[in-house]
Amino acid sequence: MFRYSKPVRTIGVTKRSNYRDYRQQLRLDFNRRCGYCDSREDIASIGNAQYHIDHFAPRKRFPLLENEYSNLVYACSRCNIAKSDDWVSDSATQTIVDDNGYLDPCSDEFSECFDRDSNGNIIGCTPVAIYMIKKLKLFRIEYGIVWSLEQIDNVMDKLESVVSKYSSSLDAGRWNQLWNVYTQGRSIQNKLKSYFFK
Numbered sequence: 001m002f003r004y005s006k007p008v009r010t011i012g013v014t015k016r017s018n019y020r021d022y023r024q025q026l027r028l029d030f031n032r033r034c035g036y037c038d039s040r041e042d043i044a045s046i047g048n049a050q051y052h053i054d055h056f057a058p059r060k061r062f063p064l065l066e067n068e069y070s071n072l073v074y075a076c077s078r079c080n081i082a083k084s085d086d087w088v089s090d091s092a093t094q095t096i097v098d099d100n101g102y103l104d105p106c107s108d109e110f111s112e113c114f115d116r117d118s119n120g121n122i123i124g125c126t127p128v129a130i131y132m133i134k135k136l137k138l139f140r141i142e143y144g145i146v147w148s149l150e151q152i153d154n155v156m157d158k159l160e161s162v163v164s165k166y167s168s169s170l171d172a173g174r175w176n177q178l179w180n181v182y183t184q185g186r187s188i189q190n191k192l193k194s195y196f197f198k
């Protein structure tokens with residue numbers, strides 16, 4: 001599985017004259033994740049400063065789509081910079097030519113044509129996915145690391161709920177032991193995160 005859920009653009013968003021004004025809506029619609037690599041914002045960057053608004057059909061080639069919400073993708077700086085103005089046709093609606101091109105991250109097809117190996121690295125299952133991996137550099141080790149860090153975060157969240165559950169039923173000594181293990185885990189997690197993404 002490449003991702004647990006797909007982003008969904010809200011229908012009927014009020015038209016804006018500057019695409020940057022959609023940022024908060026787009027961020028929510030994309031679940032605070034990069035549309036292309038699925039990296040969670042709080043894991044792959046500090047705050048949201050490293051996340052950009054990508055134009056799926058590049059605005060330099062299709063200026064009329066600059067402020068069209070349906071053409072926007074919340075994207076990490078790595079993916080946005082790698083994609084740049086690459087496009088394979090002269091039409092914004094023709095997204096693929098001869099197995100090269102791009103799939104909209106909000107499509108089911110996008111979820112289905114990517115997968116992950118046992119280390120969380122992104123792999124492509126179709127020629128178009130392989131094209132996107134090459135162009136967006138989705139083969140980079142960072143994406144497997146982000147995936148693994150998210151798994152650690154999920155485990156720590158579960159541990160946190162267990163620790164909270166036993167806070168009133170365990171004696172103070174045992175609960176403190178559990179709490180110490182939990183805080184050590186969070187500390188290691190934060191060190192790993194800052195080591196890779198600061």
Ligand SMILES: [Zn+2]
Nearest residue numbers: 034037076079
């Ligand atoms: Zn990305």
